Amino acid sequence: MDLEKIATSAIVMEISKTNILSSFINDGDKEPCWDGNIYIHENAKHTKKNIKRIPTQVKGRATTAKSVKESIKYGVSYDDLNAYMMDGGTIFFVVYIDKEKGEVLQIYYTVLLPIKIKDIFKQKKKTYYVSLKKFPADNKKKIEVVYDAYANAQRQKSFAGTNSPTIEELSKKGVLEGISFHFVHTGEEVVPSMIPKIMEENSFTIYANVTGNPIGIPVEYCENISQVLTCQQFDRHVTVAGVKYYDKYQNIYSISTVKTVIGNCLTMTYPMIEETEKRKIPVTLEFSINGTLREQIKKIEFVIAIATKGGFEIGDIDIPVSLNREEFREKLNELTERVHWLKSIQDLLNRMHITRDLEINKCTEEDKKNLNLLMTALGEQKPIKDISQDLNILHTLKISNLSLGVIYIKHTDGKYYMYDYFNKHLEAYYKIEGREIRISQFSTMNVKDFTKYDNMYLPIILEDFKQIPISSDILNQANCLMLEMLKAYDQCKLKDLLYTAEQINEWLKQYPELIEQDICIINGCQITIRQGELNYADKAKLFAISEKSNNMNYRAGAFILLEYMDEAEKIFSSFNDTQMKEFSNYPIYNLYQRYKKKKG
Template sequence: MSYFDAKEIEIISKEKIGSMIRKTGKHKMDQQINENDKEPSWDGYIMLYSDEKKNKKSIICRIPIQLKGKEVKKLDNKFISFPIEICDLNNYFNDGGIIFFVVEVLAPSEEARIFYKFLLPRDIQLIKDEIKKEGQKTVNVKIDCILNEKVDFFKVCEKFKIERDHQSIAQVKNALPLEEIRPSKIEFLSVDDKFDIFNSPLYPYVRDEYNHLIPVRDVIEPTQIIIERYSDFIVKGKKYFNSYKEHRDREGERYYSFGDRIVVKGESITLEPSMGTVIERLNTIDFFVNTFSKEDLNKLEINNKKAGDILTEEKSIINRVIHVCNKYKIDLNKFYIKNLSKADYYFLEVLYDMENNAFDFTTDSNPTLVKIPIQDNVVLALKVKNDKGEKYIDYYDSNSKLILISEYEDIKLMYSRFVILNSDLLLCCNFDKDTIIKSIKSLDYNNRNNVADSYLLLALESIKAWDKIHNKEYLDLANFILEWYEDILSYEIVKINKAQIEMRLNTKLSFDTMKELYNILNSTTDESCKAAINILIGNKEGFKTCFDKFSHDEKERFSNFPIYNLYEDNVE
């Protein structure tokens, strides 16, 4: 059973609102609140004045309000959810908006907490957008702004007026959300003090082609402000950081952070789980270790363990990560401890141990090419089996003597182990052009005439790899192969493929290259060569004429050549 009846709650709520407006309104506000719900949808108004005389000459505006009161057993809510009739929302919308108050009253002390919310046309439209059920009469609305003596409520009401003046009903009904507009710039009105943003929502605007402000179908309710301040952190002559962040939330809590999640609250200092790169985390751990003595570190605990032990363990992991990243050319600036999965930790150990492994022709069997994943990277390796189980070998180990052998018309042909790689297998972080070239050159004595076509396929796959990530090393490899076997491959093949490399690097062909291509076009009878050249010179009709002559299988084959990737880009 309630301690107060409805009439008493109404009286107390009016008193609390009146008292708080007097305290926070700079003596330039009055309220006129009706009794007994005499006016439908509205309970009264707040009057804003330009000075403390508060006469009719100094009226700035009149803001409609709705006031609700409720008895509670404790005052510890940070927000409330309150049911509002949809017909009332429609009335507020058509009238330009309202400030909605809910006063929580504690019995029997009559202590109170005042919640308020802007219900401007944009707020109401967003609420109505979420109504799914046809015929629904009420909707629960989250109300989380708290009016207390710390709030400059006069400024809050000024903001309400400014926003109301820029939110016409027609504009709001037709407004689009930010994700659909994707503007280069958004603007906010009436934000004078960065810490005032907790007292009311932020309403974004964009400008149209006539430079008019247009409301966006979004409302932003900040929960925290982060201010970056610049200051050097130097310990024993070494600079660790050059800035720190000040955090404030809407409850008034303030704390500081720097490095990779070092958090200072009052007199406590905490190292939280990593959110930065491995380099940032290592720098942060070094700061801790060099700033605090071992005794002090062991007084601290992280996850019920001594901080010194935790930091030593984490630093060991990071050093292994750095070793692996440097070994296999993984970008440390994009490698985050927080993203390491259980599988990543397993493969981290595999990669760490892999550099000590080599192929043993006496014991290793069943070699299989595998891509070892670690975060967003892959390392190409050879997985083999022996009497001890499985092991992995770096496929790009420059000291490896592994070669491929095949029989061709009773001739034993030896190939570089890299000749079998397609574009997907070439796309690995341990790709090393120089190791591939060294491997090819080491077998150059072996039947060059019989192996050149296989290496040509590797050149084409390298060009396709470039198309995926634009690493020039792939084009350099392709160019090397074309030049290395230039005396064996046909003149037309070499010129066409060197031309497509030139096109990728320069987006156009030189006069000399164009001249060579036209000469080939006028002399060759090979329809594939003609089709490729027409792509390179931008002759759409010429390419179609050649392509239409191909069989279905020939079209499939040609479409898989990297020259076809230039078709849409360079043929208008």
């Protein structure tokens, strides 16, 4: 019995059943490692134009019907595997033949690509036992196997015999732009819902897309994959009774089910059913109420609205959902109580002018304690039983990702009360030579404070200064505070800081007899530069300061704003260490450093 001839004939026969594949396979092992090739043609006419070729090796084995399994192992020598690798890969066939009748029992195959062979070579042996699985009977599947083998062989041939880097190594070098893989499918157009079924139990190579390499580097081989999930996003409004809750939703497909996920809140799971088989299908509902404070409020309101209406809409399509069943009733009651509590928290945060969303899902026990304190002391305006902090100074109350500026004040009833520091005018003084001088409660704020507090309400700051009797001291304090705002803006780019600084500077300009106008001009110009460019009138005022002022700080500042850095540096060279340290603490020095960096 000529096993090799029977085996090669079986492969030729199976390949011949397809419309675009052909083969030329020897039956006498005349080549050292290969028996021939399978060819991929452009069309069913099998013209010679643009023919693609993938090498093959065919082995025959005499056995019995009882030996036929879903997969087998077959020994291949190191030399043969190495030859396959250096050639870019091969399709390796093993044909089981009935040892009594000579009939073909089963054809098995594996695609031996360089990336796979490298993995096999991790242990040095003379013979390696590779796994093979049944060659598909479906002609479309045969084409997919051959075409996929060819495509990967072409991409991997140039990397044969080299050590491929790992994804982690490429990422550390900073050259990894992404990863990709591909698969071949014949027939109808592929949509996301089909991908899990197409890829189930198949194999693919992961390629690393790196800077300067359009092909991609093969980095990992995945064999017989399972539990494939694909996700498809739909940009459609999700509404209940005309009220929009979400503007998109996702479908997550597996080989047997579809999960429709709306707002990471409502998940509907139902079987994957073909269009021709659609009928009334079972649906499993799940609700997930997590996330930030605003996210949880929105999710609960969505669920309660669905329960009230008996469903929701996706675009113009009504989706009936019944939540009046006993299994949901207790949960709905809990959600109704929770959303009332969450809204009371959000209302208080809104009154405190807090725009950042509270990450309530990340609250520690200490955060929860501080949240309860805030709700009791500020929300319900109840006194605090125990107070360990110093009174009448700014304190930080931490609640998860929020930092709140609060103050504790003792009332005439002997009890302590908490206040929002940025929502209450306080009379503040400092003592000097035995005298008490009125100041703004915000005078001592610095860069750190302006970038720290989430309840900072900037309009109250200028209002507070305006309530104090005007003096040169008060105006100088406001000016210094404004400079701290500019330094804070340079760090966090919060536009409200720049706007408030501009308002304070405009207020200062109204009192030329109490504050030097050169200060207001310079500060006004450095605010303008942070917003855009100086106009001609601004530059003219700065020229006048640079030529006539006796104050070297003013002249240096004017030169920086005019971008005459050489002139500014001449002044710096005349400064001693103390003078230079003082000037470098002004926000205008940030503009100087920014300009120098731009010039390289």
